[in-house]
Amino acid sequence: MNRFFRTLAASCAVISFAGFAASPVQAAAPAAAATVDADPALWVMKDDDTTIYLFGTVHVLKPGLSWFDEAVKDAFDKSDQLMLEMVMPEDQAVLAKATMELAVDPSGKTLSSRLDADQLKAYQTALEGLGLKPTQLDMFEPWFAAATLSMLPLGKLGYDPEQGAEKLLTRFAKDSGKPVAGFETLTEQLGFLDTLPEEVQVGYLNTVVKDIDKAGPMLDTLVMQWSKGEPEALAVTMNESMADTPEIAKVLLWDRNQRWADTLKARMDQPGTVFVAVGAGHLAGEKSVQDYLKQRGLTVTRVAY
Numbered sequence: 001m002n003r004f005f006r007t008l009a010a011s012c013a014v015i016s017f018a019g020f021a022a023s024p025v026q027a028a029a030p031a032a033a034a035t036v037d038a039d040p041a042l043w044v045m046k047d048d049d050t051t052i053y054l055f056g057t058v059h060v061l062k063p064g065l066s067w068f069d070e071a072v073k074d075a076f077d078k079s080d081q082l083m084l085e086m087v088m089p090e091d092q093a094v095l096a097k098a099t100m101e102l103a104v105d106p107s108g109k110t111l112s113s114r115l116d117a118d119q120l121k122a123y124q125t126a127l128e129g130l131g132l133k134p135t136q137l138d139m140f141e142p143w144f145a146a147a148t149l150s151m152l153p154l155g156k157l158g159y160d161p162e163q164g165a166e167k168l169l170t171r172f173a174k175d176s177g178k179p180v181a182g183f184e185t186l187t188e189q190l191g192f193l194d195t196l197p198e199e200v201q202v203g204y205l206n207t208v209v210k211d212i213d214k215a216g217p218m219l220d221t222l223v224m225q226w227s228k229g230e231p232e233a234l235a236v237t238m239n240e241s242m243a244d245t246p247e248i249a250k251v252l253l254w255d256r257n258q259r260w261a262d263t264l265k266a267r268m269d270q271p272g273t274v275f276v277a278v279g280a281g282h283l284a285g286e287k288s289v290q291d292y293l294k295q296r297g298l299t300v301t302r303v304a305y
Contacts, residue, residue: 038067038227042075042303043283043290045264049271052264053079054289054300056234056280057165058226060151060219062158065227068168071305079275082173084166086182086189098186102194103144110138111145114202119209126209142201143193146208150215157216169277183260183278192251200247226280235285254287261292268298 043054053075068076076082089095105111112120112135123145124134130152137145161167173180196204208215218237225234260278267274282289290300 035064035066036227038065039070039229039305040067040072040226040280041229041231041283042071042305043300044075044303045268045293045298045300047268050268051078051273052267053273053275053303054283055165055275055277056226056231056283057169057277058219058223058280059164059166060154060159060161061163061165061223062160063163065223067165067227068172071303075303076169076172076275077176079273080178081272081274082169082178082180083274083276084170084180084182085278086184086186087180088166088170089186095186099144099190102187102190103140105139105141111140111142112138114142114198115206119202119206122209123205126212129212141194142198142205143196146201146205147193149205149208149212153212153215154219159216159219166277169275183256183263192256196247196251204248222280231280231284234280235288238281238284253281257282257287257289258292260289261296264289264293265296265298 041056045052045054055072055075089098115123126149127134127136130149132152137148140148170180193201221237222234225237260282264276278289293300
């Protein structure tokens with residue numbers, strides 16, 4: 001499985017935009033099907049006047065999963081505020097502008113020039129297989145091309161960022177008048193990828209190209225484990241082999257988890273109820289947000305339902 005894609009699926013909400021925005025490929029129209037019940041994991045920590053729920057999300061989903069019900073909906077309805085990894089701009093032009101400012105190499109160096117002959121041939125074959133021209137992404141840095149190639153096959157399989165948990169939770173929050181806040185800004189989240197060393201970005205791209213046919217089955221597995229509320233299994237699927245790429249794991253998962261834990265610890269000093277929704281990989285496995293919260297003296301409990 002593509003360890004880079006696992007990390008991105010777990011960590012960056014904006015990646016769903018990066019992939020779908022760069023291509024004419026649209027999500028396949030889903031056939032009418034019965035709704036499938038899903039019971040993703042939910043955690044809570046509380047004191048006398050503050051309650052914080054922790055909910056792991058998947059950033060792109062297919063229609064037909066009934067996850068916003070039972071304990072999840074009850075926790076959301078009780079909350080005064082929704083907190084996400086970042087608040088996605090409503091104006092798609094703003095989102096596109098911010099992304100392109102970082103995704104396009106200001107030096108003018110082409111993506112093709114960063115690859116050796118064998119890498120370039122494999123990369124261009126992958127582009128052609130997705131209906132893209134061999135030079136269509138040449139102006140972009142490797143991280144953006146890799147994110148794009150990671151996401152494009154999913155559209156053909158019916159996955160849709162509009163069905164992602166963050167998108168729906170944001171809409172529910174606005175409908176009910178709840179404020180929505182983010183741990184990070186758009187520029188910060190994009191910067192995590194943009195500032196990766198070039199050799200890491202190129203390695204990420206090459207791995208995506210090699211495993212491009214596995215993206216759909218891998219996400220199917222993640223969604224199944226998420227739907228069943230199996231964070232331990234999900235952690236293995238998402239985070240295995242992270243020891244081989246500590247620079248990726250540190251930047252996209254562990255450092256962010258620690259910062260978020262600090263923010264949540266400080267938030268416990270204010271009264272109220274908060275529904276926190278972040279990529280499921282942040283709430284699974286070692287060095288999860290829960291692990292760092294426990295290190296800070298906070299008790300986090302799995303909600304049974």
